[in-house]
Amino acid sequence: MSQLPADQPHAIPPRRLVLVGPPGVGKGTMSALLKERLGLRTLSSGEIFRHEIEMQTDLGRMAKRYIDHGELVPNGVTIEMMSKQLHDPQIKQSGFVLDGFPRTVKQAEALDEVLFELEQGLDKVVSLEVPQEVIVQRLTGRIGCTKCGEIYHSKNKPPKREGVCDRCNSPLFVREDDRPETIRERIRVFWETTAPVIEYYAKTSTLQRVDASHGPENTYAAICS
C-alpha cells in the first residue's frame, strides 16, 4: 500500500479513474477532492440513484426497493444508466472518476466494452482499503448535504453549525441506508459481489491498492502518486 505526505509533489495525475471499495471507505470523499482539484467529472452510481429517487422517477422507485435493503440494483439498468453518462461528449475533455461503478464483474466487463467503443482506457483503478471497524464507525457518523453533496462526519468532520452545510448553508441529512442493519448487509454484499471486481482489475496493471485509513489528504496524495 502506498502512502505519500500531502505536501509531496504529485506525478502526472490520472484522468480516468475507478474508485472501488467497501461502503464508507471514502469513495465519495475522494471523488469530491478529485473533482475540486483536478476538474474530473465525478460519476457516482449511488448519487445518480439517489437523485432519481428524489425526483420520483420510475428508475428511482425501482432502485429504492434494492437500496433500502442494502442490495445492489440489477446490472441491466445500472449498466444502461452509467453507459449513458459515459457517452456524454464532455467526458472526453474533463476525464472522469467512477465512484461505486463497476460493482460486479458483469459491470466491469460492460465498462470495458463502453470504453472500447469510446476509444478510451482507464488510467487507474484504485482499491481503497480500511479495516472493517473503521468502516462501521465512518458510516454511523456520516452526514451529507441535501444540496451540494458535501460529506461530513459527526465526530471526524463536523459542520461548523449543527445540521447546516458549511459550503452552501443547506440542511444536512443522514442517508436512509446508513441504518446499522442495512450497513451490515451492504458490507456483506461488498465481500460477496464487489470484491471479485478488485481481482478482475488485479489481472491488469491498472490496479492500485491504497490504505485509506490515514485521513483524506494522505489518501488523496496516495491516489495521485
Ligand code: AP5
Ligand atoms: P453508494 O452511494 O455507492 O454507497 P457505498 O458504496 O455504500 O458507499 P458510500 O457512499 O456509503 O461510502 P463512500 O465510500 O462514498 O464513503 P464516504 O466518502 O461517504 O451506493 C448506495 C447504494 O446504491 C448501494 O448499496 C446499491 O444499492 C446502489 N448502487 C450504487 N451503485 C451501484 C452499482 N454499480 N450497481 C448496483 N447497485 C448500485 O465516507 C464515509 C464517511 O467517512 C464520511 O463521513 C467521511 O467524512 C468519512 N471519511 C471518508 N474518508 C475518510 C478518511 N480518509 N479519513 C477519515 N474519514 C473519512
